[in-house]
Amino acid sequence: MHRLVASFFGSGLLLGRLRGSNAGSGTVGALFALPFSLWVGSSLGWPAQLVGAVILTLAALWSTRPLAPDVGDASWIVIDEAAGAFVATIGLLGWPALIAFVVFRIADILKSRLTGVVQAESLPGALGITADDLVAGLYGLAVGHLMLIAVF
Numbered sequence: 001m002h003r004l005v006a007s008f009f010g011s012g013l014l015l016g017r018l019r020g021s022n023a024g025s026g027t028v029g030a031l032f033a034l035p036f037s038l039w040v041g042s043s044l045g046w047p048a049q050l051v052g053a054v055i056l057t058l059a060a061l062w063s064t065r066p067l068a069p070d071v072g073d074a075s076w077i078v079i080d081e082a083a084g085a086f087v088a089t090i091g092l093l094g095w096p097a098l099i100a101f102v103v104f105r106i107a108d109i110l111k112s113r114l115t116g117v118v119q120a121e122s123l124p125g126a127l128g129i130t131a132d133d134l135v136a137g138l139y140g141l142a143v144g145h146l147m148l149i150a151v152f
Helices: 002-006 011-019 025-044 046-064 079-088 094-109 117-121 125-150
Strands: none
Touching: 002 046, 011 025, 025 046, 025 079, 025 094, 046 079, 046 125, 079 094, 079 125, 094 125, 117 125
């Protein structure tokens, strides 16, 4: 059950099955979460997106805790990216949400260049696996809301 949840119900395993490498699976997991976050936001509002982010964060911590000692932050573990996608899009829809999502993914991929992301990743176990994506999600959230205010 932990592996199923950690792989965000198999989405983190797709690239490994299709091409033999899990590289890029974080983006796949985040892309699977994005439409859910946008649907929740458009149907139920930003408080429901926040609840979704909290639920996914708790699921990430729960599912990765027993896996962390053996596999660390394996590329097929993408529940943390799903949580980060929800964080990045809280209160956003349309173009601002998509821009926030892209910034979140860039912040996660370039983590060593952004304050807070690499430090969060260095935390032990499940906390480190999850926290870097939450911090990257906050970068996306900030940019998305700045875009909302400045442009849209």
